[in-house]
Amino acid sequence: MSGLHAMLMTAGLGTRMRPLTNDKPKPLVFVGGKPLLAYTLDKLREAGISDCVANVHYLPEQIEAYMASDARDLNVTISDERALLLETGGGLVKAQKHLKSDPFYCINSDSIWTDGAVDALTRLAKAWNADTMDCLMLVVPRERAHQHPGKGDFFLDDAMLPVRRGSADHAPYVYIGIQLLSHAFLDNPPEGAFSTNILWDRALADGRMFALIHDGDWYDIGSPQAIAPTEEALLVRG
Numbered sequence: 526m527s528g529l530h531a532m533l534m535t536a537g538l539g540t541r542m543r544p545l546t547n548d549k550p551k552p553l554v555f556v557g558g559k560p561l562l563a564y565t566l567d568k569l570r571e572a573g574i575s576d577c578v579a580n581v582h583y584l585p586e587q588i589e590a591y592m593a594s595d596a597r598d599l600n601v602t603i604s605d606e607r608a609l610l611l612e613t614g615g616g617l618v619k620a621q622k623h624l625k626s627d628p629f630y631c632i633n634s635d636s637i638w639t640d641g642a643v644d645a646l647t648r649l650a651k652a653w654n655a656d657t658m659d660c661l662m663l664v665v666p667r668e669r670a671h672q673h674p675g676k677g678d679f680f681l682d683d684a685m686l687p688v689r690r691g692s693a694d695h696a697p698y699v700y701i702g703i704q705l706l707s708h709a710f711l712d713n714p715p716e717g718a719f720s721t722n723i724l725w726d727r728a729l730a731d732g733r734m735f736a737l738i739h740d741g742d743w744y745d746i747g748s749p750q751a752i753a754p755t756e757e758a759l760l761v762r763g
Contacts, residue, residue, distance in 0.1 A: 529650060531574050531630035532620055533565060534613060534702075536582035536606050539635075541748050550584045552634040553591060554746070557756045561746060562588075564637045566596055572646035574630070578623045580604040580616045613721040617706075618714045628653060628661075631721075633702030635747075637755060639762065641740035649705045652737050659710040659733040660725065662687070664698040665743045671758060672744055672751035673699055679736065687729065687736045698736065701743045 539551030546554065552562035569577060577599060581588045585607055592601045604620035611619055617631060630646060638645060645663055653661055664687070667677050677696030679687040690696035710724055728734035744755040 528576075528626055529574060529629060529705075530624045530626040531569055531577040531632055532617060532624060533562075533577055533579040533632055533634050534616065535562065535588050535634045536580040536585075536610060536616060537635070538583050538610070542635075542746075545749050546583075548584075550587055553587055554752075556637065556746060556752050557759050560591070561637070562591065562634050563595065565632055565634050566599065568632075568638070568644065568646060569599065572644050572650075574646065576600045576602075576625070578602045578604050578620045579634075580606050580611075580620055582606040582610040610718065612718045614714065614719040614724055615717055617721065618711055621708065621711055624708075628655070628658075628705045628707045631704050631706055636702050637744040637746065637759070638701060638703070638739065639741040639743075645703060645739055645741065648740075649703070649737055653705055655707065657733065658705075658735050659707045659731070660728045661705040661735050661737060663701055663703040663739050664736045665701050665739040665741075666697060667695070667699055669739075669742045670699040670701070670745060671742060672747065672754060674745075674747070675699060681736055681738075685735050685737070686732065687734060689729075698738070699743070701739060701745075703739075 535552045539546035542551050542554060553560045579592060579601060581603055589603055602623045649661055664679060677690055677698060678700045679698045680696050681687055
């Protein structure tokens with residue numbers, strides 16, 4: 526499982542983070558003295574991942590400049606969505622030709638996570654089973670999804686197959702924007718812009734979508750109000 530590539534989702538408009546995103550993309554909003562994107566890049570380095578793709582749409586020159594400076598030690602390819610924001614699923618399809626490993630990571634760039642004894646990206650790679658999986662997502666218990674306002678996303682059965690919350694009032698696990706995907710996961714996609722949820726539903730129906738429970742904490746930086754408590758928590762952790 527060495528040499529895996531990673532897709533970094535950096536093209537979003539960051540509307541919930543306004544006014545901080547009026548003049549910068551959300552991955553470059555500062556938390557604890559550095560941009561959100563820096564936390565993700567540090568996690569790639571810790572896991573030994575050197576090849577990644579970043580998609581761009583909103584204020585793309587800023588992401589490109591940051592990658593050319595602070596990520597110059599990594600092999601970064603830009604997937605250009607200037608003409609049309611393709612959403613999560615469409616963005617993956619456009620970038621697929623640059624993702625040479627199978628499987629590959631897909632990571633949101635707007636959250637911060639801490640690890641247990643083994644980093645989360647390595648844990649995902651070790652848990653991957655190409656015979657049974659097209660998607661292995663990282664989930665965290667709701668009580669460790671800090672600053673997250675949602676009601677939970679999934680239940681898990683005994684085989685670690687996710688079940689959507691549906692009409693239930695709450696679900697115990699939250700998807701934290703980190704997953705390992707096969708290229709088969711992207712077979713026969715819709716055209717243009719679409720959500721990864723469409724591909725998830727297909728993988729769920731085929732029994733090829735699994736979950737791994739994160740053993741650290743996750744901080745959802747979904748609004749400006751989430752920054753201060755996250756900075757305080759990170760300071761306490763040292």
